Amino acid sequence: MRLAIQQFVPEFGAVEGNRERLAAAVEAAPEAAAIDLLVAPELAFTGYRFRDRAELERLAEPVPGPTTEALVALARRLDLHVVAGLAERDGERVYNAAALVGPAGVVGRYRKVHLFADERRLFDPGREPWPVLRVGDVPVGLMICFDWIFPEAARTLALGGAWVIALPANLVLPHCQSAVVTRAIENRVFIALSNRAGADRREGLEALRFTGQSRIVGPDGEVLVECERDEAAVRAVEIDPALAADKTLASGNDIFAERRPALYGALTRPPGNGA
Amino acid sequence: MRLAIQQFVPEFGAVEGNRERLAAAVEAAPEAAAIDLLVAPELAFTGYRFRDRAELERLAEPVPGPTTEALVALARRLDLHVVAGLAERDGERVYNAAALVGPAGVVGRYRKVHLFADERRLFDPGREPWPVLRVGDVPVGLMICFDWIFPEAARTLALGGAWVIALPANLVLPHCQSAVVTRAIENRVFIALSNRAGADRREGLEALRFTGQSRIVGPDGEVLVECERDEAAVRAVEIDPALAADKTLASGNDIFAERRPALYGALTRPPGNGA
Numbered sequence: 012m013r014l015a016i017q018q019f020v021p022e023f024g025a026v027e028g029n030r031e032r033l034a035a036a037v038e039a040a041p042e043a044a045a046i047d048l049l050v051a052p053e054l055a056f057t058g059y060r061f062r063d064r065a066e067l068e069r070l071a072e073p074v075p076g077p078t079t080e081a082l083v084a085l086a087r088r089l090d091l092h093v094v095a096g097l098a099e100r101d102g103e104r105v106y107n108a109a110a111l112v113g114p115a116g117v118v119g120r121y122r123k124v125h126l127f128a129d130e131r132r133l134f135d136p137g138r139e140p141w142p143v144l145r146v147g148d149v150p151v152g153l154m155i156c157f158d159w160i161f162p163e164a165a166r167t168l169a170l171g172g173a174w175v176i177a178l179p180a181n182l183v184l185p186h187c188q189s190a191v192v193t194r195a196i197e198n199r200v201f202i203a204l205s206n207r208a209g210a211d212r213r214e215g216l217e218a219l220r221f222t223g224q225s226r227i228v229g230p231d232g233e234v235l236v237e238c239e240r241d242e243a244a245v246r247a248v249e250i251d252p253a254l255a256a257d258k259t260l261a262s263g264n265d266i267f268a269e270r271r272p273a274l275y276g277a278l279t280r281p282p283g284n285g286a
Numbered sequence: 287m288r289l290a291i292q293q294f295v296p297e298f299g300a301v302e303g304n305r306e307r308l309a310a311a312v313e314a315a316p317e318a319a320a321i322d323l324l325v326a327p328e329l330a331f332t333g334y335r336f337r338d339r340a341e342l343e344r345l346a347e348p349v350p351g352p353t354t355e356a357l358v359a360l361a362r363r364l365d366l367h368v369v370a371g372l373a374e375r376d377g378e379r380v381y382n383a384a385a386l387v388g389p390a391g392v393v394g395r396y397r398k399v400h401l402f403a404d405e406r407r408l409f410d411p412g413r414e415p416w417p418v419l420r421v422g423d424v425p426v427g428l429m430i431c432f433d434w435i436f437p438e439a440a441r442t443l444a445l446g447g448a449w450v451i452a453l454p455a456n457l458v459l460p461h462c463q464s465a466v467v468t469r470a471i472e473n474r475v476f477i478a479l480s481n482r483a484g485a486d487r488r489e490g491l492e493a494l495r496f497t498g499q500s501r502i503v504g505p506d507g508e509v510l511v512e513c514e515r516d517e518a519a520v521r522a523v524e525i526d527p528a529l530a531a532d533k534t535l536a537s538g539n540d541i542f543a544e545r546r547p548a549l550y551g552a553l554t555r556p557p558g559n560g561a
Contacts, residue, residue, distance in 0.1 A: 124546055128537035140549040160472050160541055162437035163550040170552045186471055186507060193468035196461055197435050232461060262403035266435055271399055272554045274415040275438040277445045279547045279554045 012149055013042070014175065014201065015049045015247035018225040018238040020209035023058030026070060030056055030081045033095075037085060040245035046091045048146050049245070052207040052225075053096035053156050053179040054107065060211035060219055064105070067133050071100035074110050075117050082112045090114060092146045094205075096155060096179035104135040109153050109179050111144050119144040121153035125161055143171040149252045152200075156180040159187045159194065163278065169198035170267070174255035180206045181221055188224045192232045199230040199266065200255045208241050230255050287424055288317070289450065289476065290324045290522035293500040293513040295484035298333030301345060305331055305356045308370075312360060315520035321366045323421050324520070327482040327500075328371035328431050328454040329382065335486035335494055339380070342408050346375035349385050350392050357387045365389060367421045369480075371430060371454035379410040384428050384454050386419050394419040396428035400436055418446040424527045427475075431455040434462045434469065438553065444473035445542070449530035455481045456496055463499045467507045474505040474541065475530045483516050505530050 017037060021029045033055060037043055053059075056078050061067040072078060074097070082093050092113040099108035099122065106122035107130060122137030123130075141164055143152045152173030158164035159178065168176050176194075180187060191202045208223040226237035227248055236246045258267040292312060296304045308330060312318055328334075331353050336342040347353055349372070357368050367388040374383035374397065381397035382405060397412030398405075416439055418427045427448030433439035434453065443451050451469075455462060466477045483498040501512035502523055510523040533542040 124549060125544060127539060131539075140552070157539070161545065162441060162472055163545070163553060166437060167550065167552045170555075189464070190468045190471065193465045196465065197437055264402060264406075264432070268557065269400060270436065270438070270557070272556055274399060275442065275554050277415070277442045278438060279550050280445075281547055282543065282545070 012047045012250055012252050013045045013247050014203055014227055014250050015042070015046045015245055016203050016205040016225045016227055016236070016238070017049055017051045017245045018206060018208050018223055018243055019052050019055055020207060020243050021055055021058045023060060023211050023213060024070060026056045026078070030078055034081065034085045036243065037245055038089065042247045043089055046089065046247055048092045048094070048151065048175070050177040050179060050203040050205040051093060051095035052205050053109070053181045054098060055095050055179070055207070057098045058211050059181045060213050060216055061133050062213065062216065064133055067098060067105055068100065071098035071105045073101065074099050074108060074120050079110050079112050079117050082110070083114065083116055086112055087114045092118070094153060094177040094179060106137060107134045107155060109155050109177070111146070111151065111153065111177070113146065121155065123155040123158065125157045125164070127157035141168045143168060143173045150174050152176045154178055156182060159190055162197070165194045165198055165200070169200050173200060174252040175201045175203065178202055178204045180204060182206045183219055183221060185222050185224070188222070188226060191226065191228050192234070195228040195230060196232040199258045201230065201250055201252060202228045208243060287322045287525055287527050288320045288522050289478055289502055289525050290317070290321045290520055291478050291480040291500045291502055291511070291513070292324055292326045292520045293481060293483055293498055293518055294327055294330055295482060295518050296330055296333045298335060298486050298488060299345060301331045301353070305353060309356065309360045311518065312520055313364065317522045318364055321364065321522055323367045323369070323426065323450070325452045325454060325478040325480040326368060326370035327480050328384070328456045329373060330370050330454070330482070332373045333486050334456045335488050335491055336408055337488065337491065339408055342373060342380055343375065346373035346380045348376065349374045349383060349395050354385050354387050354392050357385070358389070358391055361387055362389045367393070369428060369452040369454060381412060382409045382430060384430050384452070386421070386426065386428065386452070388421065396430065398430040398433065400432045400439070402432035416443045418443060418448045425449050427451045429453055431457065434465055437472070440469040440473055440475070444475050448475060449527040450476045450478065453477055453479045455479060457481045458494055458496060460497050460499070463497070463501060466501065466503050467509070470503040470505060471507040474533045476505065476525055476527060477503045483518060
């Protein structure tokens with residue numbers, strides 16, 4: 012499988028223009044024709060720095076909808092699958108979502124569970140755990156940005172059978188880029204972290220500058236490909252995703268078979284219940 | 287609280303000599319009198335490279351026993367608490383254990399749950415989760431070495447109220463030293479990783495070389511103090527352990543209050559049960 016990350020700089024609010032620029036950048040990448048799965052950033056079409064819920068609602072759209080239709084068209088032209096983050100409207104609710112689309116349409120979707128900072132007053136939190144979807148024979152899990160700090164997110168995906176975790180992000184701090192090495196090692200999976208670059212500068216709101224440094228990490232924690240802090244880029248690497256099916260270390264330890272779930276009860280106990 | 291790590295090089299099998307050298311090194315450290323809690327390595331008195339179970343049984347000892355008595359004597363002389371790893375014999379069973387002792391005696395003990403490589407044919411696995419004990423008012427959690435790769439271990443301790451995690455280790459790979467940064471950040475705790483240095487060279491057995499680089503990490507992932515790869519050393523740092531009581535990031539997110547245990551069910555499901 013040829014796995015790619017796209018580090019992208021959206022223009023705030025220019026949803027249609029961002030769709031076009033994102034697709035054009037993928038098509039212009041030297042390895043475009045060889046990519047099997049491309050991971051694009053969180054909120055790649057709206058930008059991040061919403062003034063208020065009303066502005067978010069105006070820019071959000073259904074899934075399937077115009078953005079996923081544009082991604083399906085891209086997937087058909089290049090015969091690939093894409094994970095991208097977008098603002099999803101579903102009736103009265105608005106989610107910080109990621110969709111997996113392929114030539115045949117929308118394969119599945121994830122609605123961000125762990126909302127960061129102001130996202131909590133803008134978005135509704137997702138109510139379903141992290142999904143494992145299929146790209147051909149390869150189980151691909153979806154999580155978004157701040158989910159990284161909760162080890163339960165990547166763990167849920169890996170226990171659910173994901174070999175590759177797609178992690179669209181809009182990171183303002185640098186911790187996640189190193190933490191995904193730990194996430195890859197502890198779960199023996201591939202992780203494709205696609206962060207955005209640039210800044211959202213909006214009048215009357217503090218500017219946010221994003222930290223780029225998107226990377227693909229392998230099950231031994233090796234960084235297979237990465238981006239600089241400020242660039243827009245598409246980077247790809249050939250991986251053998253089935254390596255993630257084997258949870259055995261060189262020591263002989265199978266770190267999944269040797270888990271001791273009977274001793275992990277504190278993790279699923281509701282707060283304040285003797286934890 | 288003055289928190290210290292002792293990076294130490296035991297001589298294989300010389301249990302009594304190691305007890306004396308370990309204590310002498312602490313007493314000779316310039317800051318010895320100021321230390322409140324010292325963390326020493328895993329299996330600090332026997333060494334690591336046991337030929338077989340019979341040899342381990344011969345070198346293991348009960349808790350309380352001669353080694354913890356020596357540690358209590360050290361704790362009284364310096365008015366401090368010590369966490370150290372040792373081979374614990376309890377009837378027919380032998381555990382890779384860590385004990386917390388203070389001037390008043392043994393405070394508590396942990397028996398390693400996740401055994402690494404050959405440890406699985408030498409030791410019995412612990413059957414209790416990671417304990418949170420007290421050093422004065424400070425809740426201190428115990429885990430050992432290979433537990434680091436299972437995010438559930440540090441998570442269980444932090445959810446159980448630990449502010450400081452003592453992590454005695456005998457590491458042969460370098461991943462743990464960087465992973466403890468992630469463990470500190472994701473749980474907002476202090477972690478005192480005390481690794482051994484040097485090598486166990488035993489006739490007829492492949493030599494194992496340990497990676498040193500013991501470190502104390504704070505709740506923001508900052509490395510507060512660390513050791514070189516090959517040195518024997520005692521390093522200490524003044525910390526405010528109560529910082530670990532506050533799980534709130536600069537973003538306003540309380541990463542414990544915002545956990546979603548109802549979505550984490552996969553983590554405690556027995557294997558093969560639809561996970």
